[in-house]
Amino acid sequence: MTKEKMEKILHNLADARRLASKIAGRVKSGQVFAFYGDLGAGKTTLIQQIALKLGVEEPVTSPTFVIQKKYATNKGFDLIHIDCYRFHNAVEAQDIGLFELMNPSNVCFVEWADKIEPLLPKDTVRIFLAYLSETDRKVRIEGLDV
Ligand SMILES: Nc1ncnc2c1ncn2[C@@H]1O[C@H](COP(=O)(O)OP(=O)(O)O)[C@@H](O)[C@H]1O
Numbered sequence: 568m569t570k571e572k573m574e575k576i577l578h579n580l581a582d583a584r585r586l587a588s589k590i591a592g593r594v595k596s597g598q599v600f601a602f603y604g605d606l607g608a609g610k611t612t613l614i615q616q617i618a619l620k621l622g623v624e625e626p627v628t629s630p631t632f633v634i635q636k637k638y639a640t641n642k643g644f645d646l647i648h649i650d651c652y653r654f655h656n657a658v659e660a661q662d663i664g665l666f667e668l669m670n671p672s673n674v675c676f677v678e679w680a681d682k683i684e685p686l687l688p689k690d691t692v693r694i695f696l697a698y699l700s701e702t703d704r705k706v707r708i709e710g711l712d713v
């Protein structure tokens with residue numbers, strides 16, 4: 568397994584869309600994508616854009632209150648969008664069956680992944696987002712060749 572790393576600035580939503588398109592082209596069934604970054608960093612936005620490229624037709628909304636939501640893609644796997652914001656620790660996440668969602672027939676996109684760090688599989692793709700200005704975001708990707 569390669570441990571690729573990349574870092575770049577997204578200057579606008581079109582940049583984010585282009586990156587989403589590249590990521591979507593690399594997504595494989597069974598993968599877990601962990602998203603890190605403060606509120607407003609762009610985690611949900613990027614996930615929405617990747618979901619569009621994977622053929623998700625339903626609007627992808629922030630799952631903060633429902634914790635996890637499942638979407639059908641046109642790639643032969645389901646996309647599970649998980650928001651760990653409300654968890655205090657990994658044990659709470661285990662209680663809602665988060666571990667079972669990470670299986671070969673799903674792709675999991677996890678926001679606030681730092682809350683469940685010990686549960687993340689070894690080959691998790693990590694995407695770090697940081698707010699720079701109203702339009703600019705810094706993104707760092709580890710574990711995926713994009
Ligand atoms: N370059 C950019 N990349 C991503 N989001 C951006 C960018 N520029 C502005 N935004 C805006 O920033 C906000 C990010 O919100 P959101 O994706 O909900 O963040 P998070 O899920 O990390 O809390 C959205 O309103 C989005 O339109």
Ligand SMILES: [Mg+2]
Nearest residue numbers: 610611629678
């Ligand atoms: Mg969000």
